[in-house]
Amino acid sequence: MKHVVSVSIGSSKRDHKVEVDILGERMLIERHGTDGDIGRAINLIKELDGKVDAFGMGGIDLYLCCCGRRYTMRDAKKILVAAQKTPILDGSGLKNTLERRIISQLAKDTIDFCGKNVLVTAGVDRFGMAEALEKTKCNLLLGDLIFALGIPIPIRSVKSLSRYARVLAPLISQLPFSIIYPTGHNQDKTTPKHGKFFKWADIIAGDFLFIKHYMPEDLKGKVIITNTTTAEDVEELKERGLKMLVTTTPELSGRSFGTNVMEAALVAASGKVELTTDEYLSLLEKLKFEPRVVKFEE
Numbered sequence: 001m002k003h004v005v006s007v008s009i010g011s012s013k014r015d016h017k018v019e020v021d022i023l024g025e026r027m028l029i030e031r032h033g034t035d036g037d038i039g040r041a042i043n044l045i046k047e048l049d050g051k052v053d054a055f056g057m058g059g060i061d062l063y064l065c066c067c068g069r070r071y072t073m074r075d076a077k078k079i080l081v082a083a084q085k086t087p088i089l090d091g092s093g094l095k096n097t098l099e100r101r102i103i104s105q106l107a108k109d110t111i112d113f114c115g116k117n118v119l120v121t122a123g124v125d126r127f128g129m130a131e132a133l134e135k136t137k138c139n140l141l142l143g144d145l146i147f148a149l150g151i152p153i154p155i156r157s158v159k160s161l162s163r164y165a166r167v168l169a170p171l172i173s174q175l176p177f178s179i180i181y182p183t184g185h186n187q188d189k190t191t192p193k194h195g196k197f198f199k200w201a202d203i204i205a206g207d208f209l210f211i212k213h214y215m216p217e218d219l220k221g222k223v224i225i226t227n228t229t230t231a232e233d234v235e236e237l238k239e240r241g242l243k244m245l246v247t248t249t250p251e252l253s254g255r256s257f258g259t260n261v262m263e264a265a266l267v268a269a270s271g272k273v274e275l276t277t278d279e280y281l282s283l284l285e286k287l288k289f290e291p292r293v294v295k296f297e298e
Helices: 038-048 074-080 092-109 127-134 144-149 160-170 195-200 206-213 233-238 258-269 275-288
Strands: 002-008 016-022 025-033 054-058 061-068 069-072 117-120 137-142 203-205 223-226 245-246 290-297
Touching: 002 258, 016 258, 025 054, 025 258, 038 074, 054 074, 054 144, 054 258, 054 275, 061 092, 061 160, 069 074, 069 160, 092 117, 092 127, 092 258, 092 275, 117 195, 117 233, 137 160, 144 160, 160 206, 206 223, 258 275
Parallel strands: 002 025, 002 054, 117 137, 117 203, 203 223, 223 245
Antiparallel strands: 016 025, 061 069, 245 290
16 A cells, blocks of 8 residues: 655644555555644654555645746745655645646636636645636636735736746745744634625635635635545534635545645556646546535525
């Protein structure tokens, strides 16, 4: 049996374990949260290095990506180098392939994006998704400055995001990750903020913990496109009046795992250390991953 472990600097309350078949391989997939403790994450990876088939790097991005440029997060690099034998994946490969594909699929048969107000919480975290959404002729708002830095300036296009990224990403990538993203027990808290942008949006897309950390009490009539939702998250969204939830990764035993976990699972199943974009696309075609669509109201 293949063994995949996601080591996350997120909350341990979101830990999960499941056995699944992927590409003909029986696989044990686990998530271990370290409650914001990067040192603990590093130690866990060192302890399991060479003993598991692939690691997922959870709760933190290795790269900020925009228009062909990648900016390495300093804190993530510390975690990356802890794995000397076992491949470690942060999910960026699937964000650039699976999520592009999912948006195109949704536009064809589930959601009419044209003319809708779409908020992406952070485009540099979901660049494939942002580019795919822009092609749907929606009214796009990229919230990178708003959600990561607390600067209430909306970015209205991928091209504008690229300009900001060239100036700010080299600086942001050197900051402690906890400054720009909820980590550890902060992931268990919801503190409504940036309400006017949530109110404006018909569709909210991007990292779920960014959305959850700031979402308003009232989500009536809105659609969320995200992943890493637990059964408790789904129930909370229903109570807040959400119209529809779409997760880009499939449901496995009651929750959707992050892209880092699914990417690690694909690498483990392939027997390789890393995969190219074309290889990800080929494997996704074989797996026929479908988004999970939960409709709370018609």
